């Protein structure tokens with residue numbers, strides 16, 4: 001398990017720059033495509049994730065970070081549950097601008113900061129919960145990503161990683177494979193104007209560790225009580241682990 005390797009990149013730094021540039025180009029169309037290409041299931045995946053971390057959100061003093069927040073959909077779902085501003089970060093400025101617009105529109109005053117998930121400007125043991133939805137897969141080094149989460153979590157703190165995964169059923173996997181490699185790149189490419197983004201998406205999902213392997217890697221990194229829940233036939237998985 002190393003990290004994402006977009007085509008044509010030969011180092012972690014190049015992979016990271018490619019990912020940041022790509023999200024910057026699709027930022028204005030990101031939400032529309034997200035809902036369209038997931039048949040609106042993304043809303044259910046996020047809602048389920050919020051439900052799984054609600055015990056921490058309900059604690060008024062809990063320090064919570066939505067990592068790789070993108071345009072802020074998970075963040076807003078978390079804040080609607082917590083009824084207060086949390087923290088949010090991403091390393092892509094145009095995505096953060098979209099997030100900021102939505103946060104203000106919802107009447108929150110969330111501290112949003114631009115930072116690489118592999119090197120967060122946060123103190124050791126400062127957070128009770130980190131959520132990361134569809135961002136972890138894009139990190140240039142997964143091991144470093146897990147280590148950085150552990151560094152900033154308080155002992156007893158939780159990480160919740162929502163990511164694409166591989167469906168377990170053979171027939172569904174074949175259908176899903178067809179959709180994600182043939183249909184999704186065409187629609188996504190045409191609407192976003194960035195075909196490379198929607199070719200990268202199925203490729204990065206294919207290369208990403210399966211749910212069992214990710215759970216193993218979390219344990220190896222030092223997380224305890226690691227568990228995961230598959231959703232939509234395993235197309236998506238939510239991993240939970242504690243420091």
Ligand SMILES: C[S@@+](CC[C@H](N)C(=O)[O-])C[C@H]1O[C@@H](n2cnc3c(N)ncnc32)[C@H](O)[C@@H]1O
Pocket residue numbers: 016019020023034067068069070071072073074089090091092095115116117118132133134135136138139140
């Ligand atoms: C697919 S989007 C997901 C956004 C949002 N969490 C959601 O659920 O819609 C992935 C986000 O991860 C961010 N990202 C990827 N690698 C990152 C890194 N190393 N540090 C910080 N953000 C990163 C991207 O900029 C992008 O906004």
